[in-house]
Amino acid sequence: MLSAVNVNLGDDQLSDMRPESSKEWKIIEKTMLQMSAESRRSRRWGIFFKLLTFTYLFVLLYLFNMSVDTSAINKGGAHTAIVDVNGVIAANEDAAADVIVTGLRGAFEDQNTKGIILRINSPGGSPVQSGYVYDEIKRLRAIYPDIKLYAVIGDIGASGAYYIAAAADEIYADKASLVGSIGVTAAGFGFVDALDKLGVKRRSYTSGEHKGFLDPFSPENKDEVEFWKTVLSTTHNQFIGKVKEGRGDRLKDDPKLFSGLVWSGEQALELGLVDGLGSPGYVAREIVGEENIVDFTPKPDPFERFTQRLGASIGGAISNNVVSGAMKLQ
Structure with a gap:
C-alpha cells in the first residue's frame, strides 16, 4: 500500500505524469x-486501537491497585489488629473460614500487634466453617498467649457468628445489637x-434405602424425619458445648439460653453472652490500649472475586435445588 506521502503529489508532478488520454488520467x-x-x-483505526489498549492497561492498573493488601499500611508501629466477619459464614463468601483464619494468622504473627478485634456483623451460616474458625482461634491463642482477642458485634452476631465469638477472650456489642440464636x-x-x-408423577432412582431422603417431591418418611432430628440435635449440642467452653461461668443459668432465641446487646450482657457494651474503637482505645488500628482482613483480587462469586452463584443455585434442608447455624 502506498503511504500518504507517496500520493500527495504536487500539481507540477501530476502534470508530468498526466497521460495523454483524459479517461486514463481520471482513473x-x-x-x-x-x-x-x-x-x-487506517490512521484513524490505529489511533482508536491505541486508545483502546491504553484504556485496557489503565483499568488493569487500577484494579491491581484496588487489590493491593492495604492492611500493610502502618504495620511499622504498635497497633490493634482487626479482622472482619461480615455476612454469611460459608465457603466462597467474604466470611469464609479460610478468609477469616488467614487474617487472624497474619494479625497474631505481626510483632506489633497489641490486641486483636474480631469485628462481627453476621447472621451465621455453616457449622463446619464456624467450628473451623473457633478451633483456629483457640490454637492461635495457645501459641500467642500474650495477645488477646476480642469479638465486637455490630448489627448482628447470631448463631454461627456467635459460635465464633465464643472463642474470644471477651465479647462486646452495642446495646441494640442482636446476639445469640444458639440453635440449628x-x-x-x-x-x-x-x-x-x-398430575405430575415423581420418578426417583436411587441406590441405598434412604439415599433420597429429604426429597421435597416425595412424601415424608417418619423414620427419616426422626433420624434428621438426631443429626440436628447432635450439631446443636456441639454448638452448646463450644459456647460453654468459651464462656464458662460467665453464662447465666437460664433455660432459654440455648433455645435459639436472639437478644439485644443489653439483654445479652445480663445473660453473660457478652462482657460489655462498646464499639471496635472503644475496645481498641479503652481495652487494648492502642488506638492505631490496622485491618488484617484479606482483600481478594477483583478478577478472582468476580469469578468466585459467579461460580458460587451458579453452584449455590444448583445445590439449593438438589440438596434440600441443609443445616445452618442461622
Missing part, C-alpha cells in the same frame, strides 16, 4: 484519491400435593 486520479482516503481511515436450623419445602394437583 489514476480516482485511484490515488481512494488510496489517500484508505490511508486516513434446616428448612425446605414439600411439593407432593402440588404435584398431585398438576
Whole structure:
C-alpha cells in the first residue's frame, strides 16, 4: 500500500505524469484519491486501537491497585489488629473460614500487634466453617498467649457468628445489637400435593434405602424425619458445648439460653453472652490500649472475586435445588 506521502503529489508532478488520454488520467486520479482516503481511515483505526489498549492497561492498573493488601499500611508501629466477619459464614463468601483464619494468622504473627478485634456483623451460616474458625482461634491463642482477642458485634452476631465469638477472650456489642440464636436450623419445602394437583408423577432412582431422603417431591418418611432430628440435635449440642467452653461461668443459668432465641446487646450482657457494651474503637482505645488500628482482613483480587462469586452463584443455585434442608447455624 502506498503511504500518504507517496500520493500527495504536487500539481507540477501530476502534470508530468498526466497521460495523454483524459479517461486514463481520471482513473489514476480516482485511484490515488481512494488510496489517500484508505490511508486516513487506517490512521484513524490505529489511533482508536491505541486508545483502546491504553484504556485496557489503565483499568488493569487500577484494579491491581484496588487489590493491593492495604492492611500493610502502618504495620511499622504498635497497633490493634482487626479482622472482619461480615455476612454469611460459608465457603466462597467474604466470611469464609479460610478468609477469616488467614487474617487472624497474619494479625497474631505481626510483632506489633497489641490486641486483636474480631469485628462481627453476621447472621451465621455453616457449622463446619464456624467450628473451623473457633478451633483456629483457640490454637492461635495457645501459641500467642500474650495477645488477646476480642469479638465486637455490630448489627448482628447470631448463631454461627456467635459460635465464633465464643472463642474470644471477651465479647462486646452495642446495646441494640442482636446476639445469640444458639440453635440449628434446616428448612425446605414439600411439593407432593402440588404435584398431585398438576398430575405430575415423581420418578426417583436411587441406590441405598434412604439415599433420597429429604426429597421435597416425595412424601415424608417418619423414620427419616426422626433420624434428621438426631443429626440436628447432635450439631446443636456441639454448638452448646463450644459456647460453654468459651464462656464458662460467665453464662447465666437460664433455660432459654440455648433455645435459639436472639437478644439485644443489653439483654445479652445480663445473660453473660457478652462482657460489655462498646464499639471496635472503644475496645481498641479503652481495652487494648492502642488506638492505631490496622485491618488484617484479606482483600481478594477483583478478577478472582468476580469469578468466585459467579461460580458460587451458579453452584449455590444448583445445590439449593438438589440438596434440600441443609443445616445452618442461622
